[in-house]
Amino acid sequence: MKLATLRNGTRDGALAIVSRDLSKAVYAADTIAGLATLQQFLDDWDGYALAAERIAAEIDGATSNDEATRLPLFDFDPRQAMAPLPRAYQWADGSAYINHVELARKARGAEMPASFHTDPLMYQGCSDVFIGAMEPVPVVDDAWGVDLEGELAVIVDDTPMGATAAEALDHVRLITLVNDISLRNLIPNEVAKGFGFFHGKPASSFAPVTVTPDEFGPSWREGKVHLPLLASVNGKLIGRPNAGIDMTFSFADLIAHAARTRRLGAGTIIGSGTVSNKQEGGPGKPVGEGGEGYTCIAEIRVVETLLTGQPKTPFLRSGDRMRLEMRDADGASIFGAIDQVIVRYEGN
């Protein structure tokens, strides 16, 4: 089942059920009594899931097999998509791809403790305002060093405190694709203060559609999505790392980590951190040289520095376009694309 939240003038938008091929959609409220938003669905997943799955199957029958339907279908337009949860009660972002952590720390001259291979990194990000897949990203100052970060994330339902990794995957209701926008030049100073990220991690963007795990078939296994994540900047592919490779901590591990001292409320979003493959000989290899590339500029710059003594790819600026997408084995887009432009913020 694929779900989207469409702009309707409210803060939480209108939940829509979307066809597998992303061509058609129907408003949940038009077919399931009382179901208006994704948060409502997550608050009572078991109460709504059967009805929603039945609608999803009927949409797919109509779009794929031309079966008759009386559903009030309309053309799905990703430009109308808000983030699936336009605001959420928790966004806990891990850093499961150790290669990214290692490169990011090399970039700022920080050590990589051995414990990072056994104890996940995780921070709480802002979740009060998320950005839609095709909305512009407002930035006050290009000198802050804007960067994209390609990530997957899962959305869980109520998860008890102390849930184990084995129990955790039962709480995964949805999988989503995130651009965890980062302001690189603000991060070293604020991390040095000891309280973690704040200014360096402004609002994140989400793909138009969020997807139940069963849609992935065998590509979702052991709490990982085994598919390449495609990242482009200004129309040029910069990365295609496989999200199932080099993920030191699976989503099962990340959820259990998040729930160690607290329960997680329905609708909590748990992020994977930047997808990154080490590749043979490490630390990475550009797409142009036959490698898997990178899903953020920071890694490109570190590799450039390691190889040539200095970075040459600049961070992003107003007018630059970022694109993230994941395709299935047949080349079909799973979540739709995050495809957005950075704009100079001109004030209220």
Add this chain to the structure above:
Amino acid sequence: MKLATLRNGTRDGALAIVSRDLSKAVYAADTIAGLATLQQFLDDWDGYALAAERIAAEIDGATSNDEATRLPLFDFDPRQAMAPLPRAYQWADGSAYINHVELARKARGAEMPASFHTDPLMYQGCSDVFIGAMEPVPVVDDAWGVDLEGELAVIVDDTPMGATAAEALDHVRLITLVNDISLRNLIPNEVAKGFGFFHGKPASSFAPVTVTPDEFGPSWREGKVHLPLLASVNGKLIGRPNAGIDMTFSFADLIAHAARTRRLGAGTIIGSGTVSNKQEGGPGKPVGEGGEGYTCIAEIRVVETLLTGQPKTPFLRSGDRMRLEMRDADGASIFGAIDQVIVRYEGN
């Protein structure tokens, strides 16, 4: 105006308007069409405020002056209070009382950079699950070093990115009292990882009632509340520091800091950090010796260590009771008390 959220079996509870003396209340939904929750109120503050203030005035007329009312009043019972926002979209906790920061860092042998006097510390805490004022606090392991932290917080409405300190106070809709429960023994390791607090800061608790700034009269000025915060453990007063003293960063500064690279959604909660007075000669003086004492155990332990070479007050354990309250000049409780017991978490 004083507002509370009362348990009604839903995740977001029922918004109630409470008399100034905390004796009586009325459900918002019974008097203002369509207003069921505090988040709804914050989403459209200007739309609801006039009607709510009129109701509040009528309640106060009835409770203070025995004026006739047809409002369906009932006795206010703080045991029925959830956190004012039982779940919120953002909880950004500052650390505005530098004395606390200095003591906390001394406790773990960390340096205190000079920039801490000009650049506020702030982290994003979990906001998906908050604890009511008189609810027990579940903790898995007493060895984690449970501590209370007495804080004030403000709840803002939509605040634009880049809002200045001068603009910030116009967005303060409500003031509230928080117990920012901390697991001291988990913090040093996780702070060393560079991503800030996560396990060490589980769900926070909130006073039964949240209050508009006008209720404070002259005690609310320059973005600070100039009243003592009373903290007790197991019935014994451990602190009464004045929240208006030694607050290096006002709420105006903290809101502007939070909004530097992002806009803040309505209902964002901004915390002050642990209220702490340096007192003459510093670093603090116990209530028993005529000082203002402390609103957390960690500071007591650091002062003990500085004075005698080792801490002697233990952190809290299952069965211990924490109480936080703020009283006005006449001794009347402003928010009601946070009064809660730590319990051993026995699993789902």
